[in-house]
Amino acid sequence: MSVDDYLHGLRDRDWEELEEGTLRLAMVGLGWWTREQTIPATEDSKFCETTVLVSSSREKGEEVAADTESVAATLTYDEFVDGEAVDEYDAVYVCTPNAKHLPYAEAAAEHGKAVLCEKPMEATSERAEELVAATEDVPLMVAYRMQTDPQVRRMRELVANGAVGDPVLVHGHMGQRMLEFVSGSPDQWRLDPELAGYGASVMDLGVYPLNTARFVLDADPVSVTAQMRSEDEAFEKVPDQYATFTVQFDDGTYAACTASQNASLSGHLRIVGTEGELSLEHSYLGMSDQHLRYRTADGREIEIEDERSDVFGDEMIEELDYFADRVLRGEPFAADAEHGLLDMRTLAAIYEAAETGETVSVN
Amino acid sequence: MSVDDYLHGLRDRDWEELEEGTLRLAMVGLGWWTREQTIPATEDSKFCETTVLVSSSREKGEEVAADTESVAATLTYDEFVDGEAVDEYDAVYVCTPNAKHLPYAEAAAEHGKAVLCEKPMEATSERAEELVAATEDVPLMVAYRMQTDPQVRRMRELVANGAVGDPVLVHGHMGQRMLEFVSGSPDQWRLDPELAGYGASVMDLGVYPLNTARFVLDADPVSVTAQMRSEDEAFEKVPDQYATFTVQFDDGTYAACTASQNASLSGHLRIVGTEGELSLEHSYLGMSDQHLRYRTADGREIEIEDERSDVFGDEMIEELDYFADRVLRGEPFAADAEHGLLDMRTLAAIYEAAETGETVSVN
Numbered sequence: 001m002s003v004d005d006y007l008h009g010l011r012d013r014d015w016e017e018l019e020e021g022t023l024r025l026a027m028v029g030l031g032w033w034t035r036e037q038t039i040p041a042t043e044d045s046k047f048c049e050t051t052v053l054v055s056s057s058r059e060k061g062e063e064v065a066a067d068t069e070s071v072a073a074t075l076t077y078d079e080f081v082d083g084e085a086v087d088e089y090d091a092v093y094v095c096t097p098n099a100k101h102l103p104y105a106e107a108a109a110e111h112g113k114a115v116l117c118e119k120p121m122e123a124t125s126e127r128a129e130e131l132v133a134a135t136e137d138v139p140l141m142v143a144y145r146m147q148t149d150p151q152v153r154r155m156r157e158l159v160a161n162g163a164v165g166d167p168v169l170v171h172g173h174m175g176q177r178m179l180e181f182v183s184g185s186p187d188q189w190r191l192d193p194e195l196a197g198y199g200a201s202v203m204d205l206g207v208y209p210l211n212t213a214r215f216v217l218d219a220d221p222v223s224v225t226a227q228m229r230s231e232d233e234a235f236e237k238v239p240d241q242y243a244t245f246t247v248q249f250d251d252g253t254y255a256a257c258t259a260s261q262n263a264s265l266s267g268h269l270r271i272v273g274t275e276g277e278l279s280l281e282h283s284y285l286g287m288s289d290q291h292l293r294y295r296t297a298d299g300r301e302i303e304i305e306d307e308r309s310d311v312f313g314d315e316m317i318e319e320l321d322y323f324a325d326r327v328l329r330g331e332p333f334a335a336d337a338e339h340g341l342l343d344m345r346t347l348a349a350i351y352e353a354a355e356t357g358e359t360v361s362v363n
Numbered sequence: 364m365s366v367d368d369y370l371h372g373l374r375d376r377d378w379e380e381l382e383e384g385t386l387r388l389a390m391v392g393l394g395w396w397t398r399e400q401t402i403p404a405t406e407d408s409k410f411c412e413t414t415v416l417v418s419s420s421r422e423k424g425e426e427v428a429a430d431t432e433s434v435a436a437t438l439t440y441d442e443f444v445d446g447e448a449v450d451e452y453d454a455v456y457v458c459t460p461n462a463k464h465l466p467y468a469e470a471a472a473e474h475g476k477a478v479l480c481e482k483p484m485e486a487t488s489e490r491a492e493e494l495v496a497a498t499e500d501v502p503l504m505v506a507y508r509m510q511t512d513p514q515v516r517r518m519r520e521l522v523a524n525g526a527v528g529d530p531v532l533v534h535g536h537m538g539q540r541m542l543e544f545v546s547g548s549p550d551q552w553r554l555d556p557e558l559a560g561y562g563a564s565v566m567d568l569g570v571y572p573l574n575t576a577r578f579v580l581d582a583d584p585v586s587v588t589a590q591m592r593s594e595d596e597a598f599e600k601v602p603d604q605y606a607t608f609t610v611q612f613d614d615g616t617y618a619a620c621t622a623s624q625n626a627s628l629s630g631h632l633r634i635v636g637t638e639g640e641l642s643l644e645h646s647y648l649g650m651s652d653q654h655l656r657y658r659t660a661d662g663r664e665i666e667i668e669d670e671r672s673d674v675f676g677d678e679m680i681e682e683l684d685y686f687a688d689r690v691l692r693g694e695p696f697a698a699d700a701e702h703g704l705l706d707m708r709t710l711a712a713i714y715e716a717a718e719t720g721e722t723v724s725v726n
Contacts, residue, residue: 225588
C-alpha cells in the first residue's frame with residue numbers, strides 16, 4: 001500500500017463486516033450528550049436506530065421523541081425496569097450518572113438486551129464487578145468512542161507497525177471548565193461522590209488518556225502513582241479538581257497524565273518511541289482541529305490531516321455502528337467487560353495512590 | 364505595546380543592563396558541548412571571551428587552542444587547581460562529569476573566580492551542598508540555558524501576565540538516544556553512578572522540563588512521585604533508562620514529566636491554565652524548529668515563530684552574556700546557589716520516590 005493510499009484511506013472502517021441489519025436502541029438517560037450527540041449519531045449511522053427513550057421526566061422524553069421520527073416508545077426509568085416496550089428495542093445505551101449504570105444495565109440484561117455502557121463503567125470498581133456479573137448473559141461494551149475514532153485506530157496501527165520503534169513514554173491530558181458547560185451547575189452529579197464515585201476529573205476525563213493509551217499501545221496498566229487536590233468550594237466533596245498520575249503498562253511503557261474539570265478546554269495523547277513520536281491534539285474533545293502528527297526518528301514532521309467537520313458526531317457514529325456490527329454478528333467487542341473492569345481497577349488505584357501517597361499495583 | 368511590537372521584540376534581551384565590559388572565561392572540561400557550543404558562543408557573545416582551556420589531555424587543549432584565537436593559556440586540571448594562569452581569567456565555566464563539579468568549582472572559588480556550573484549542580488544533593496559552601500565567597504550560577512532562551516522568557520512573561528489564567532497543569536519531556544550520540548559509548552560517565560550521581564535520564568534530561576517549568580511558573584517543587592526502570596545492559600548501573608515523575612509546585616500546579624536517554628530525540632513543555640495553554644516544542648534540544656504556541660481559552664491557536672537558525676548557539680550566547688552582565692555589575696543571578704540546590708533536592712526526591720514507591724516531600 002502506498003503512503004497516499006494509506007492516508008486517503010484514513011477514515012475507512014477497518015472493522016466493519018456486517019452487510020446489512022438494524023440494531024434498535026433504547027436510550028437510557030436523556031442528558032445533553034444523549035440528545036445532542038448519540039441520538040443524532042444513530043440517525044446518521046448505518047446500522048443503528050433510536051426506537052425507545054428512557055428518562056426521569058416524561059415531558060423531556062416526549063420533547064425528544066417529537067424530534068426523533070424513529071421513536072416507538074417513551075418510558076420512565078421505572079417503566080423501563082419493569083420491561084415495558086421490550087419488543088421495541090434490541091440493545092440499550094446507558095448514559096446516566098456513573099452510579100446508575102448498574103441498575104439499568106442489570107434491567108437491560110434481565111430483558112435479554114445487549115448493553116452499551118458509558119465510561120467509566122460504574123462509580124467504583126466493586127460496583128463495576130457487580131455490573132459485569134449482572135450482565136454476563138448479554139453482550140456488554142464500554143462506550144470508549146476514541147477506540148473507533150479513525151485517527152486513533154491509525155495511531156494504534158502505526159505503533160503496531162513499528163513507526164515509532166518501541167513505544168517507551170506517553171503523555172496524556174484532558175481538561176475542560178465543567179462549571180461553564182451545559183448543565184455545569186456546582187450541584188451536578190459529577191461533583192457528588194454518591195453518583196460519580198471516586199472523583200470528578202480522573203473518573204470523567206482522565207479515563208480518556210488512560211484508556212486511549214491502553215488501546216494505542218495494546219498494553220495494560222500494572223502500577224500507578226498520583227497527586228491530586230481540590231481548591232474551590234464546588235469541588236469540596238471530590239479530591240481531584242486537579243490531578244496528575246503516572247501509569248506503568250505491562251510492556252514497560254510509562255504514561256504521564258493530567259486531568260482537570262477546571263482547566264482550559266484541551267486534550268492530547270503523545271506516544272514517544274525509540275524511533276519517533278506520534279501525537280494527537282486536541283483529542284477527546286470532539287474538536288474539528290484534531291491533528292495527528294508523526295515525527296520520524298530523523299526529525300521530519302508529517303501531519304496526517306483529518307477533514308472531519310464534526311469529530312464528536314463522527315466518533316459516535318463509528319462507535320454505534322461498531323457496536324451494532326458486533327452485536328448483530330454475535331462477535332465480541334474490544335472494549336468488553338474485562339477491558340472496562342481493568343480501567344475501573346486502575347481508576348481505583350489512582351485515587352488510592354493519591355490518598356495513601358504510595359505507588360499502587362493494579363490487580 | 365501592540366501584539367506586533369511584542370512579537371517582533373521576542374528576541375530582545377529583557378535583562379541586559381551592562382553597557383560594556385568583557386568577562387574572560389576559563390573553560391573547565393573540553394567535551395563536545397564546550398568545544399561545539401560554549402566556546403563558539405563566547406566568540407559570538409557581547410561580553411565574554413574564552414581565554415583559558417582546562418582539560419585532562421594537554422593535546423586536546425592545544426588542539427582547541429589552535430582554533431580559538433583568544434586563548435592565553437592551556438592547562439591540565441592539576442595546573443588549574445594549583446592556580447596557574449589565574450590572572451588570565453575572571454570566571455570559570457565548569458562542564459565536566461557531574462561529580463567533578465565540586466572540586467573544580469571549589470578550586471575556582473579558592474582563586475576568587477565567579478563560577479558558571481553546568482546542570483545538574485553535582486552528582487548528589489549532599490555534594491551540591493558542599494559545592495555551595497565551597498563557593499560562598501564568589502558568584503555562583505547554574506547553567507540553565509533555557510532560562511535565557513527568548514521564547515522561554517516570553518512564556519514566563521505570558522504566564523505572569525495571565526495569558527493562560529491560573530496555570531494548573533504542566534507536561535514536560537526530554538528524550539534522546541544517548542548511545543547513538545557523540546561520545547555515546549556505553550562506558551561513558553552518564554551511565555556510571557560514581558560520576559553521574561542518582562541516574563542517567565532524570566539527572567541529565569529530566570532536569571530540563573523540571574527547571575524550565577519552575578522558571579516559567581515562578582514556583583518551587585514541594586512533592587514528587589516517580590516510576591522508573593532500566594532494561595538494557597548499558598543502563599544496568601542506573602535506575603532510569605526510562606522515567607516518569609510528577610511534581611507538585613508550591614502554587615498548587617502539577618507537572619507530569621518523562622525523560623529517557625533511550626527515546627527518539629524530542630522535548631516539550633506545556634503549561635495548561637484555566638484560560639488557555641502554552642506549549643514549547645521541540646524544546647531543550649537546540650533545534651531550529653522550536654515552536655512557541657499559544658492556545659486561547661476560546662480555542663484560537665497563535666504560533667509565535669522563532670526564526671533562529673541555531674537555537675543551541677543562541678541559547679549559549681544569551682546564557683553567557685547574562686552571566687557576564689550579572690558578574691561584571693555585581694548583581695545576583697536568577698539561577699543562584701539556592702535555586703540550584705532546590706533542583707538537586709528535587710532530583711534526589713524523584714529517585715527516592717521511585718525507589719521507595721512513595722510520594723516524597725522536597726525539603
